[in-house]
Amino acid sequence: MRNLRANLSTVYYKNYIGQVEIEDQYGNVTGNFVPLYTSQKKAYLCVSPNKGSSEVNQFGTQTDYDRTMTTADTGCEINENSVLWIDGADPEGAYNYRVKKRAAWKNSLQFAIQEVDVSTYEKEQQQAMKAVSFVANQDRSKRGFPVQSS
Secondary structure, three states: OOOOHHHOEEEEEEOEEEEEEEEOOOOOEEEEEEEEEOOOEEEEEEEOOOOOOHHHOOOOOOOOOOEEEEEOOOOOOOOOOOEEEOOOOOOOOOOOEEEEEEEEOOOOEEEEEEEOOHHHHHHHHHHHHHHHHHHHHHHHHHOOOOOOOO
């Protein structure tokens, strides 16, 4: 009964791997970084409504979070740097939540999650596209092809 099917919501997530520094068309580092995530996965978790008063904040009042998620699956791969698509968000579009804290217990996991602006996702995607463009242009110039400007 810990993971009662009626209480579970579909959650799509990607785990953070690290970041890559963007290089320009000449191979110089730009000082900007792009986050890298795993491929998208699906899990079923119990997602709370918006948080209530501070007397019931499992993660304390210092952690900035909007909601919690719980699961009895102690092997759940979601971590403190994961990005989430919940509440019917389009998994092909922008993620709408980020995990802030993870709390493990004997037979369950609980996550504090925070809603993010779409602009955060769009900013990461623009940086990623610049990185891909620079790498593609760099590869073309090494093979003697003219470099395409964007």
